[in-house]
Amino acid sequence: MQAFLFLAFLPGSPAFALEAPRKVVDYDIQVTLEPKERLLTGHETLRWTNPSDLPVATLKFHLYWNAFRNSASTFSQESRGHLRGDEADRKEGWGFIDVTSMTWSGADVLKGARFESPDDGNADDRTVLAVPLPRPAAPGETVALEIAWKAKAPKVFARAGHVRDFFMLGQWYPKIAVLEPRGMRRRAEAGWNAHQYHAFSEFYADWGDYRVAITVPEAFVVASAGAKVSETRKDGRKTLVFAQERIHDFAWSTDPRYVVRESRFDPTRDVPASELERASKVLGLSREELMRGLRPVQLRFYMQPGHESQWRRYEEAQKWALAWLGLWAFPYPYAQVSVIDPPEDGMGAAGMEYQTLYTAGTDRRLSWWPLRGLRFQEGVVLHEFAHGYWYGLLASNEFEESWMDEGITTFAESVMMDRRYRYFVELPFGVGLADEDRNRAEAIGRDLDPIRRDSWAFASEPSYYRNSYARPATVLHQIRRLAGEEAFWRAFRSYALRWRFDHPTAEDFFDLFRPLAIPGFESLVAGCFSGTSFVDFRIVSATSERQASRAGYDDRGRLLLPPDEKNKRKADEKGPFETTVVVGRDGDLVLPVEIALTFENGQVSRTRWDGREKWIRLRTVYASRLARAEVDPSGTIVLDRDPFNNVRVLRAKGLSAAAKVRAYAVHLVENLLSLAWSLP
Amino acid sequence: MSDALRAGLRAMAGQRRLAGVLWLSLVLPAGVAFTALAPLTRLLDSSPSGASLVKGWDSWALLSWHATRTAQWKGTLAVVLLALLGGWLLQLFLTGGVLRVLIAGDRRPVLGRVVAGSVALFKVNLWATGRYLLSLAFWLGGVCGGVAWLLGKVAGASAVPESPWIQARDLWLLSAGPLGFFMVSLRFDLARIALARGEAATARIAYRLSGPRIRGHRTPLLGIALLWSGVALALGWAFTTIGVSMNPGSVGALLALVLFRQAGFAVQAAARVGFWASLLRFDEGRRAHLASRTIRLSDEETAAPLHDRGDGEGPGHATSGPP
Known part of the structure; x- marks a missing residue:
């Protein structure tokens, strides 16, 4: 009933959803790119409003490009110069960003600035800058800073940088970190959320309006996050002004080609x-x-x-x-x-x-x-x-909850891909691989980490990728299958509407699904998001034998003898048959599952098991013998670690899948060998 | 060229037993693989994907097999690869016998004569194969790859992908690669023909004989090869497409598919016989031409003083046919 009422209210936009973000910071940036030197020279006027109920004495900034400053940065040490299959140019590919001045109402605030390394204590990391203010900024007060900086683009191997005259400029300017007020992202007290730039972390920022003037050589074509406001040309250079409201990130790119x-x-x-x-x-x-x-x-x-x-x-x-x-x-x-x-x-x-x-x-x-x-x-x-x-x-915190971006994105991508194109990889002759299946195959592997973990704290690179992309995406597919299409998509849409222009946490996501009372939901939250649990349903045993005729003395004292061998064989072909099937569950995820018993006469008996115990025994006496026992026949449990133990066939009927696959495999061999006949 | 093609088509239609022997060379490794795959694929019957695989393609069946039953998956791949290797070696071995039968005409027992011929030519064909692999490595790795490497070097490390040097490199790889492969393979084929005819006792001599036969006639030779490649590819494509669309759902339908596919492979084997027959006719033409030139040269030389002929062996002797 609770779920019903909840669903009834879901379609509309919830009253507490934001129509536009709470503006915290505005940037007015002028930047010049010298392509040959790979140098950016910039100036920004940054207006930051203290969103908390406490005075703020220190501002914190991200200087992301200092990740590429040298081999001692946290990013360099964690990545060892390799990321997503690309390799850093460790000779001439370094880059940096240096703040050359920072003033507030004319007062130099850079004097007392220092670098911080809140995540790993690396004294050589220069990606977080703490700037003490001459006086604390009062709650609600707007601090207008004038900041000058210069930066050198690294040779691109990790998102931002250059190759020849191609420049991808992301996270390229001094960017103020997020001061989370009390209550935001369920914080008990206001405080800065400013992490270093890690090999496996992305970004988190506050909302605002951007106005960016970009000066490049005239031949360069500029793409940016904003709408073009104006363009002027002088001395072989051009200055393009872009503006964009309601964003928390401004990237641009340029290339004459x-x-x-x-x-x-x-x-x-x-x-x-x-x-x-x-x-x-x-x-x-x-x-x-x-x-x-x-x-x-x-x-x-x-x-x-x-x-x-x-x-x-x-x-x-x-x-x-x-x-x-x-x-x-x-x-x-x-x-x-x-x-x-x-x-x-x-x-x-x-x-x-x-x-x-x-x-x-x-x-x-x-x-x-x-x-x-x-x-x-x-x-x-x-x-x-x-x-x-x-x-x-939905500006989630990618440092601390990477799955909320990568995982939900991977989930949405797989739905879009499979619905529109059917296969992510499509080969001739109707052979293809679905995107959801690809993620699922990766997700059911063994895990060292829960999904919820600081992005730099995973055991390994594969663990980060699996738990940020494929595993959460597959868990979402699992929730979808358990909740049903209507309930799931209404809650999904409700989450998107409620948290747009805001900063949700994982609990905010879960809270929109909790009223639906989805069976197994809390087990998934505890076991996958906060743990390393898995589930493997399997048919432990399946027997189906003629119900034994009674032997021994009956109530009248007559001795009943069992049939001799010859008669027993004949009798075994007649019913009734006693069928016993034991289904087991390995792993700690408690999920409901269906069990289907198919008898030789074609009848199918379906049983729903809540999966709470480690095993269940099904016993039935029926006129027909059991032909096949199957757990999860509809494929609802997408997290099932081993699907190859879900079926027990007692009497095979019709074409065997193995025989068909073998026939196709040898046809492939013959095809390839005869392909050699197509060549001299 | 048209004469060679006619000969090829005649052989394709007429040399059915020979085609049957070639088809057997496919069936043998395929049969071994079919048996070896039985224990490795049995798990599919106890997976939820079993039913969907009987209906058609199931991407999850493949991915889950790969993800959760790595040993069986790798075993299956190994069986397929070993069957391919075995089949390829068998084809290599049988080619000598097939050529001998084609040269001699269709006399029974074809299978026995193919095997006997193959055994007789085994050693020299092995040497010829070694020479072929070396030539292939030289032309593809050294010449084709080397020039591509040089073009890449000239372009420089910071060259844009569409720079003329990089474009030239790609074009070179796309054209010189297949062309080099075809020409090296055709010379290998002609050398094997020379061995099968008994013109040469060693792979080295056979290769030496095949050189002049190609020289100046690369285009028609390439034409023959490309045409038969086209025929074989078209046949393969047609039978595969129809076979895939059959998508059997019952034991009977699977048997029908297997029979249909084997019929297709038999037709492809016949096309292979046609290719060899075309190549033999081309070779005969070139031999006759080179022999007549030799005779002409010999006639001229008879008019010359005897001491000018050196040891008495004219230049045509090295390239003349067997007695």
């Missing part, structure tokens, strides 16, 4: 009718309600020469992502999306999210047959644009 392709997302044309119908049915909203708020969005694709032909693939995926997220989360609130296509030797910049702008990534050869079936282009667009929601518009 960009080939720009433009398109427009038109909701009336680009939202598939079938998806609108599906969303309307599942979410319990009319089509008009769903389409309300979906606005045209200008799409710009900054392509590398040689990749131009692939922009249509980016475009198709981008439009689909705008439509899907617009329906199942909320309408995209900005006017534009910029997609950066990095060069093939700058793939360290590829696949990275920023607000209103992200980097995709492709290779010329991916447009060749049969490589066209590898949907990397679509995958990266769906993934990175989805980040624009879970990292961008």
Whole structure:
């Protein structure tokens, strides 16, 4: 009943949801890029308003590019110069950011500044700067700082940097950290949330408005997170001014070689009718309600020469992502999306999210047959644009709860990918791999870490990736299967609406699902998000024998003898049969599951087991013999660690899957050998 | 070239027993693999994906197999790879016998004569294969790869992917790679023909003989090879596509699929026989041409004083056919 009432109120936007972010910080930045020297010279006017109820004596800043300053930084030590398959140039590829002056009302505040290393105590790390103020900033007071800095772009291997004249400039300016007031993200007391830049951490920032003036050589094409306000040219240089409201991150990119392709997302044309119908049915909203708020969005694709032909693939995926997220989360609130296509030797910049702008990534050869079936282009667009929601518009803390961005994004990507394209990898002859299955295969492995963990505190790089991407995505699919489509998607949408323009925590996410009383939900929260539990259902034993005729003395004292061997064989073919099946559960996740017993006469008996005990015995006497016992026949338990022990076949009927696979395998062998006959 | 193609098509239609022998060379490793895979794939029947696999493709079946039953997965891969290797070696071994039968005409028992011929040519063919692999390594690794490496060096480490040097490198790899492979393989084929004809006692001599036969006639030779490659690929594609669409759901349907696929492989084997017959006809033409040139040269030389002929062996002797 509670769940019913909750569902009834879900479709509308909850009253406490924000329509726009609480503005904490505004940036007015002027920056000049010297491409040959890879130098950025900048000045910013930063207006920060103390959001807490306490006076603040010290401000904290992120100087992210100091991660690339030298081999002693925390980032360098953790990554050892390798990240996501890319390698740092450890000779000339270093970069840095130095604040050269910082004043408040004319007073120099940089004098007492010091670097802090709150996470690991590394005295050589320069990514967090603490700046004491001459006097504390009162609650609600706005501090206007004038900051000058210079920065050198590293050779790109980890998100930001350059290759030749290609520059991807993310987290490139002195950025004030987040002062979390009491109550925000469930904090008991106000305090700074300022972590160092780690190899496996991304970002967290406060909302505000940006105005950025970028000066580059005239030949350079600039893409940015903002809308262009003006452009002036002088002495072979140009200055472009961009502005964007309601964001917490401003990235830009420039390259003289960009080939720009433009398109427009038109909701009336680009939202598939079938998806609108599906969303309307599942979410319990009319089509008009769903389409309300979906606005045209200008799409710009900054392509590398040689990749131009692939922009249509980016475009198709981008439009689909705008439509899907617009329906199942909320309408995209900005006017534009910029997609950066990095060069093939700058793939360290590829696949990275920023607000209103992200980097995709492709290779010329991916447009060749049969490589066209590898949907990397679509995958990266769906993934990175989805980040624009879970990292961008629901600005979660990626340092402390990476799954809230990466995991939910991976989940959304897999739904979008499989629904639109069916397979992430599609090979000839109808063979393909679904995105959800790919994540699931990774998620069911053994774990050393819970999903909720500081991003730098995972046991290893694979553990970080599994627990930030594939595992949380699969747990969300598990919740979806247990809750049912309607309940799950309504709660999912409610989470998105409630926490947009805000900073949710994992508990905020869970709280929107708790009223649904999803069976096994708390076990998943405790066992996966806070633990390393798993589940493996299996058929322990299955027997089905003719019910034994009574032997010994009956009530009248007559001696009953068992049938001799010859008669026993005949009698064994007749019923009734006593069937006993024992189903076990390994692991600590307590999830309900269905058990199906299929008899030789085709009858199927289904039993639902709450999975609380470690095993259950099913016993039945029936006219037909058991042919097959199966736990989880509908595949609801996507977290089942070993699906190969879920079935016990007593009497095989029809074609065996193994025989079919073997036949196909030898046909493959013969095909390949005969392919050799196609060559001289 | 058209003469060679006609000969090939005639052999494709007429040399059915020979095609059958080639088809057996596929069936043998496939049969061994089918048996070896039984214990490795049995687990699929006890997985929830079993039923969906009977219906068609199931991506989760493959991924979960790979993720949770690594030993069986690796075992299956090993069986497939070993079957491929065994099949390839068998084809290599049988080629000598197939050529001998083609040269001699269809006399029974074909299988016995193919095996006997293959055994007789085993050692020299092995040497020829060694020489072939070396040539392949030289042309593909040394010439093709080396030039590509040089072009990359000239372009420099900071070259943009669409720079002319990088484009030239890609173009070079795409054109010179397959072309080099085809020409090196065709020379190997002609050397094996020379061995099968008994023109050469060693792989070295066979290779020496095949050189002049290709020289000046690369285009028609390549044409023959490409045409038969096209035929074989088209046949393979057609039978595979139809086979996949059959998607059997019962034991009977699976048997029908197996029969259909084997029929397809038999047709592909016939196409292979056609290729060899075309190549033999090309070789015969070139031999005749080179022999007539030798005779002409010999005639001219007879008019010359005897002491000018050195040891008495004219230049044509080295390339003339067997007695």
